[in-house]
Amino acid sequence: MLNINLAGLKAVVTGGSRGIGRGIVLTLADCGADVAIIYAHNSEAALEVRGEVEKRGRKGLALKCNVSREEDVVRTLENVYSEFGRIDILVNNAGINRDTLMLRMTPENWDEVIETNLKGSFLLTKQAAKYMMQNKFGRIVNISSIVGITGNVGQANYVASKAGIIGLTKTTAIEFASRNITANAIAPGFIETDMTKKLPDRIRGEFLKRVLRRRIGTPEDVANVVAFLVSPLASYITGDVIVVDGGLSLG
């Protein structure tokens, strides 16, 4: 377990029901935070994660909310605030992909990914910052992707959303600096989750050959960096992007 103390802090993690988000929720709870898990469809998975948070002696909330809809986001954060009394940490992790080559990509493919990944992060940041400003404290971590820095074939919509998240992060850091709110992004590489399980073995093998650490990443590899970024250890870091890719982008 990480030797990071987040006792008393209240966190919101979007897409906290599965994959990387699940790992982030459990790591924050292990460090002492109460955590609200936001999900879109799969209530069973969200309730399982809430149970794991409660097993750790922390308060957990499981809230269904489409992050791309403003009215959902406003209502959901009002619920979190009324249950927790404050919001200290926001992790914008919810994300989807609709991969295909640009010539085959439809405007609907484009909009769906941008709306969930980028607009969703904006809406959550805007609402959470209102609560964070009241306490003059906030820690925001946005989950981008290594492809938001490098680009990638078949992912124009996803890459644009993840590059946009980096711009959003830097602007959030600037606009809310005077309120003691930091904002940073993490750019994961190839992490074992439902999103990557659907890739054919051949593509997975190709990726793995390029990873200098010679293994696929785990949700915990990302979650540990989130815990660091929201902890007092990282109070002098804002507007930055931390790559967590095992060296994939160098391989």
Ligand code: NAP
């Ligand atoms: P995942 O296993 O597919 O899980 C996605 C999560 O997002 C689920 O909890 C899902 O909830 C939620 N979600 C999707 N659309 C939503 C919406 N409109 N509103 C609210 N929640 C929504 O994904 P993952 O692989 O853990 O990825 C998590 C994040 O890391 C994403 O932003 C992804 O782009 C990024 N990332 C992943 C990798 C990787 O290799 N896996 C690499 C770089 C970056 P439901 O299950 O209820 O739909």
